[in-house]
Amino acid sequence: QVQLVESGGDLVQPGGSLRLSCAFSGFVMDYRAIAWFRQAPGKEREGVACIASNDRTSYYLEAIKGRFTISRDNTANMAYLQMNSLKPEDTAVYYCATKVTFCSSSGSEYSYWGQGTQVTVSS
Numbered sequence: 001q002v003q004l005v006e007s008g009g010d011l012v013q014p015g016g017s018l019r020l021s022c023a024f025s026g027f028v029m030d031y032r033a034i035a036w037f038r039q040a041p042g043k044e045r046e047g048v049a050c051i052a053s054n055d056r057t058s059y060y061l062e063a064i065k066g067r068f069t070i071s072r073d074n075t076a077n078m079a080y081l082q083m084n085s086l087k088p089e090d091t092a093v094y095y096c097a098t099k100v101t102f103c104s105s106s107g108s109e110y111s112y113w114g115q116g117t118q119v120t121v122s123s
Helices: none
Strands: 003-007 018-025 032-039 046-051 057-059 068-073 078-083 092-100 117-121
Touching: 003 092, 018 032, 018 092, 018 117, 032 068, 032 078, 046 068, 046 078, 057 068, 078 092
Parallel strands: none
Antiparallel strands: 003 018, 018 078, 032 046, 032 092, 046 057, 068 078, 092 117
């Protein structure tokens, strides 16, 4: 059974950092792309970042470039999103998702999703 479980979301002050984790089970990670999406209240879901099966990374939002870093550890069946210099506009539910091999910013191409973890950036 394929399962993705996110963790690490929290309430943090502006300028703070969080590391989100995504734990995978039920499949071999080596051949899959892993992505992070987010959805803020009243807004559409948007792609944040992706790491392909060859470890090539893609960052889809200009607003997060230089602040967020995606990574993966296939031996531990984990993926991560390191988020630094957080801003109130980063507040959202963050989801990890997976698809075969290559990255895409389109959520409809991803087969499996986690339940999400809430990130709130506020003073």
